[in-house]
Amino acid sequence: MTDAIDEATGLVPGDALFALRRQRPDFITGAELCRHAVLTPADDQGLAPPLRLALARRMAALNADGPLTAAYDAALDTAGARDDLTRLAAGEIPLPGPLRAMALHCDRVTRDNRSASEADIAALVAASLSTPQIIALSELIAFVNYQCRVTAGLRLLKG
Numbered sequence: 001m002t003d004a005i006d007e008a009t010g011l012v013p014g015d016a017l018f019a020l021r022r023q024r025p026d027f028i029t030g031a032e033l034c035r036h037a038v039l040t041p042a043d044d045q046g047l048a049p050p051l052r053l054a055l056a057r058r059m060a061a062l063n064a065d066g067p068l069t070a071a072y073d074a075a076l077d078t079a080g081a082r083d084d085l086t087r088l089a090a091g092e093i094p095l096p097g098p099l100r101a102m103a104l105h106c107d108r109v110t111r112d113n114r115s116a117s118e119a120d121i122a123a124l125v126a127a128s129l130s131t132p133q134i135i136a137l138s139e140l141i142a143f144v145n146y147q148c149r150v151t152a153g154l155r156l157l158k159g
Contacts, residue, residue, distance in 0.1 A: 003032045005147065008067040009154040017158050035147070038140045039075075045132045047140075050079040054089035055106050055137075056144045061091060062110045063148035101127030102137060109141050 002012065005028075011018040021028060039056065040049045057072035076089055088099055095103060101123050109116050124134050 003028055004035055004071065005031060005150055005154070008065070008071060008147070008151045009158065010067070011154065011158070015158075017154060021154075031147070031150070034143050038136075038143045041136070045130070045136045047133055047136050050076065050081040050085055051088075051102075052140055053079055054081055054085040055102060055140060057089040058091055058103065059106055059110045059141065059144040060148060061089075062107060063145065063152075065148045065151060068148060068151060098127045098129060101129065105137065106141055110145055113145075 002018075006012070006018060006021070009017075011021070039052050044052070053072055053076045057069060057076055060068035060072050072089070076085070081089065084095055084099055088095055088103055093100065093103055093107075105116075105120050105124055108120060121134060124137070129137070
């Protein structure tokens with residue numbers, strides 16, 4: 001069985017790298033469970049799955065990960081995301097209140113996580129995000145950037 005990382009990397013059963021990944025099935029299962037937990041959680045804390053997909057697409061594009069960006073584009077299309085979410089996913093900044101704050105935070109952490117500070121969290125609070133929403137956003141940012149780094153590394157090994 002393939003997972004989202006295999007698909008984004010172009011790994012298929014029979015590939016040496018596909019088999020190598022299966023030597024650590026806990027990483028494959030864990031990454032897939034995490035992906036579902038951050039993109040389509042049982043309790044979305046008011047950050048609906050289409051919003052999460054738009055932010056994930058934005059971060060995949062910032063990481064210059066074409067296959068993941070395309071996968072998130074397809075998921076957004078299936079979710080029927082429009083208007084502000086489409087603009088958010090495309091990397092636009094001039095968005096209304098909370099979307100703007102989330103976009104700026106995702107961009108900062110994705111581009112240079114060391115530059116993130118308490119002021120960034122304060123901006124999220126000022127944009128009316130609750131503590132559970134900030135935590136959910138942080139989990140999403142961490143996962144998508146992890147996913148981008150793993151797929152980039154696997155592509156290097158594959159090539």
